[in-house]
Amino acid sequence: MPITESLCNSRFRASFAEPDQLLNAVKHLRAAGHRVLDTYTPFPVHGMDEAMGLKPSRLPRACLAFAVLGLAIAVGFQVWSSAIDYPLRTGGKPLVAIPAFIPVAFELTVLLAGLGVVASFFVVSHLRPRFHIPDLHPGSSDDRFIVAAELGPDVPFPTVAKEMSSLGATESCLLVDDRFHRESSFWDRPAGVGTLLVACLPSFLLVGSVLLLNRDFQQRNLSWDGGMGAPIAAQAYDSSGVLKGGKVLQPPPPGTLSRSASPALAFLAGKAEAERAGRELPNPFQPTQAHFNRGKVVYERVCATCHGREGDNNGSVIVARGAFAPTLLVSPVVRDMPDGRIFHIATFGGPTKMQGYGDLLSREDRWKVILYVRELQKAAARPIPAGGQP
Amino acid sequence: MAHEADVLTGPADVPIGKADHYGHNLPLIDGNKSYHQVTEEVFGPTERRPPVAWWIAISITLSMLMVGVWGGYQTVTRGIGTWGLNRTVGWAFDITNFVFWVGIGHAGTLISAILFLFRQRWRTSINRAAEAMTIFAVMCAGTFPIIHMGRPWLAFWATPYPNSRGPLWVNFKSPLLWDVFAISTYFIISLTFWYIGLLPDLATQRDRATTKWKRTLLSLFSLGWNGSNRTWSRYETVYMLLAGLSTPLVVSVHTIVSMDFATSVIPGWHATIFPPYFVAGAVFSGFAMVLTLMIIARKVMNLEEYITTRHLEAMTKVVLATGMIVGTAYATEFFTAWYSGNPYERYVFLNRALGPYAWAYWMMVGCNVLSPQFFWFKKVRTTPWMILILSIFVNIGMWFERFVIIVTSLHRDYLPSSWAMYRPTFVEVAIFIGSFGLFFTLFLLFTRVLPMIAASEVKGVLKNADH
Numbered sequence: 013m014p015i016t017e018s019l020c021n022s023r024f025r026a027s028f029a030e031p032d033q034l035l036n037a038v039k040h041l042r043a044a045g046h047r048v049l050d051t052y053t054p055f056p057v058h059g060m061d062e063a064m065g066l067k068p069s070r071l072p073r074a075c076l077a078f079a080v081l082g083l084a085i086a087v088g089f090q091v092w093s094s095a096i097d098y099p100l101r102t103g104g105k106p107l108v109a110i111p112a113f114i115p116v117a118f119e120l121t122v123l124l125a126g127l128g129v130v131a132s133f134f135v136v137s138h139l140r141p142r143f144h145i146p147d148l149h150p151g152s153s154d155d156r157f158i159v160a161a162e163l164g165p166d167v168p169f170p171t172v173a174k175e176m177s178s179l180g181a182t183e184s185c186l187l188v189d190d191r192f193h194r195e196s197s198f199w200d201r202p203a204g205v206g207t208l209l210v211a212c213l214p215s216f217l218l219v220g221s222v223l224l225l226n227r228d229f230q231q232r233n234l235s236w237d238g239g240m241g242a243p244i245a246a247q248a249y250d251s252s253g254v255l256k257g258g259k260v261l262q263p264p265p266p267g268t269l270s271r272s273a274s275p276a277l278a279f280l281a282g283k284a285e286a287e288r289a290g291r292e293l294p295n296p297f298q299p300t301q302a303h304f305n306r307g308k309v310v311y312e313r314v315c316a317t318c319h320g321r322e323g324d325n326n327g328s329v330i331v332a333r334g335a336f337a338p339t340l341l342v343s344p345v346v347r348d349m350p351d352g353r354i355f356h357i358a359t360f361g362g363p364t365k366m367q368g369y370g371d372l373l374s375r376e377d378r379w380k381v382i383l384y385v386r387e388l389q390k391a392a393a394r395p396i397p398a399g400g401q402p
Numbered sequence: 403m404a405h406e407a408d409v410l411t412g413p414a415d416v417p418i419g420k421a422d423h424y425g426h427n428l429p430l431i432d433g434n435k436s437y438h439q440v441t442e443e444v445f446g447p448t449e450r451r452p453p454v455a456w457w458i459a460i461s462i463t464l465s466m467l468m469v470g471v472w473g474g475y476q477t478v479t480r481g482i483g484t485w486g487l488n489r490t491v492g493w494a495f496d497i498t499n500f501v502f503w504v505g506i507g508h509a510g511t512l513i514s515a516i517l518f519l520f521r522q523r524w525r526t527s528i529n530r531a532a533e534a535m536t537i538f539a540v541m542c543a544g545t546f547p548i549i550h551m552g553r554p555w556l557a558f559w560a561t562p563y564p565n566s567r568g569p570l571w572v573n574f575k576s577p578l579l580w581d582v583f584a585i586s587t588y589f590i591i592s593l594t595f596w597y598i599g600l601l602p603d604l605a606t607q608r609d610r611a612t613t614k615w616k617r618t619l620l621s622l623f624s625l626g627w628n629g630s631n632r633t634w635s636r637y638e639t640v641y642m643l644l645a646g647l648s649t650p651l652v653v654s655v656h657t658i659v660s661m662d663f664a665t666s667v668i669p670g671w672h673a674t675i676f677p678p679y680f681v682a683g684a685v686f687s688g689f690a691m692v693l694t695l696m697i698i699a700r701k702v703m704n705l706e707e708y709i710t711t712r713h714l715e716a717m718t719k720v721v722l723a724t725g726m727i728v729g730t731a732y733a734t735e736f737f738t739a740w741y742s743g744n745p746y747e748r749y750v751f752l753n754r755a756l757g758p759y760a761w762a763y764w765m766m767v768g769c770n771v772l773s774p775q776f777f778w779f780k781k782v783r784t785t786p787w788m789i790l791i792l793s794i795f796v797n798i799g800m801w802f803e804r805f806v807i808i809v810t811s812l813h814r815d816y817l818p819s820s821w822a823m824y825r826p827t828f829v830e831v832a833i834f835i836g837s838f839g840l841f842f843t844l845f846l847l848f849t850r851v852l853p854m855i856a857a858s859e860v861k862g863v864l865k866n867a868d869h
Contacts, residue, residue: 115580153606
């Protein structure tokens, strides 16, 4: 294959120890009619662009284009989202508040210009992750300054090599051009890069689907049971197209008895009924520690806001804010009431201010709270020991 | 990078006899090194096993980081109530630390971008480490607002993304959102700039790699760099463009940070002087941190011939200049308060200097205004241990500056019934310690994994006298 051979043999490199020598060599080679392919140096050599005849890079234009794009996106998006898609007045500013849009517009301009020019640089310089480095000459990343050139017509290599060594070259040799013959890795070829991307596709899809599905990290959004946990039946508070009132939740038929609740009280509201309850209803619970503790919990969560934690009307919500005071639980009036009457008031409400709690507290809790109120009354009646701070 | 003139090598019109007097014509790097010697000395530390001192240092910094992780865990699981904030002082330690770290980051960009545009070639010895410092500092800064969110995993809510809550977008008129954009842009661009600067050195590291997996990894990250002049030519263009973009960016970032305060109506915050004052303070604190790190690193890693006392001296001059700008700003604030005739404004500043946080204020003045004045003396500017002490003082002072601005302006609200005092809890202090742990851990890893000196740039200025 004589043609390939001559092609391969027509390229050579010369290696120098100083950048000045390289610069001279490049100028000499170009003047002598050889084609300088490139130079490989550990740092940019000043004046080499002129010596090689390179034109100034057009990357600044790419940078400007990306900057304009960034500015357009930033201004466009801010105006669209703040004035068109979601027009909400904040801070007394107009919907299109140009001064307030400047910072974000500036930042996005810089961001896109910077990332864009770097991406353009990678593309035009063919820089991408590689396992095999093309045109890598020994020492070019350390202390060697190397020129690669193509021999001009009818100039034998030994002549040029002699010229190079007279210019200070430490080494010159013909290049077997590995552009065509190198053992290139599959992963460095476009097909390899494409295969890599396709291989990564499932992970991209996975990441994308997680982003799409995870709307609220407070709730479980990914259902691993295939949706079996979510019932198909109508939910209690859904609306219904067929049921009465347009609601799923219907009142039970009249006369329905609850399996868990106790039978209905045989009392009505009113003062006469309250007195009757006082006579007829004893407290079904003995004053044990467990019942007392439950009564305390209920009292402090529900009753104490108005009646006060000690039953002294020093509640956190109403009296403290200057509103009306409820009946004093530790007063002689309440102390002398029978349990049944207090139970009636707790269920149906008092004669003046108190609302009924019959539908908010269970019957057991209402009885147990009375046990606790009795203890409060005893504590209030007890004289405070002299010298002791309450 | 090859350029015409700079301070240390000097313009041509300096009289021959006076050159030494002005500090011109001195080499940027001592020791009359060859190119290969630079390669050996810069890349050597990344190829050897770390010394015992390094292991001791990283175990300390990792312990600090763990303290911070504990603090973050407490905050996230138990809530912001574990912090010392109250209804009056709703912003304190976290935002102080945020501004502190962002400010420290600014020196890296200043050295890599602004000194590059001003053709200050002495930057080549320190820019790599300073840029790394920027990235780590911005990472530390970012943790504070994210932890303060309480539910950090929802931090992405601060970005405008299409969501299922109807047309609901972030408020582009809010300075806090500007912050999100400014800090994230700053981080991304700084990282890009750093990576671009690293490319040639990663290639050198790749060519020196002895193990297969190291070579493979470095091949991936060095993007097939082979030192081609066509690439170098474009590379220099891109580097210049990035420097040009980073310069207004770095100014904008701290301007926007200062607008978090300046666009409010709190007396003590609502001031037009804030943006330049904050930017100067950021450069001041950042250079102090670079000095602190570099003085230790050059000693520990035997880089005295690369980071010479002349480099340190040049940086102390920046510290002195910015320190005086900051001092002037303090005085201007008091003048503005008096001149405004606004009794609330006047009260805030009197309270700042004479009130319950006066100790913090005078600590700030002592560290930031008085301590840099020692840099007027050449003896101090060229003695590393003295610079180290003063730079640490400046760091302490700049932390207190942010604390003073934030807490003293808030803690006495308009109504005396809302007056309150703020003191940090141990959880907050732990997170702060953790941020130092993160910063130094990353820096220590950096010094052993990547070349701490930009070898390709240093080689470019090595034989300066020949040209």
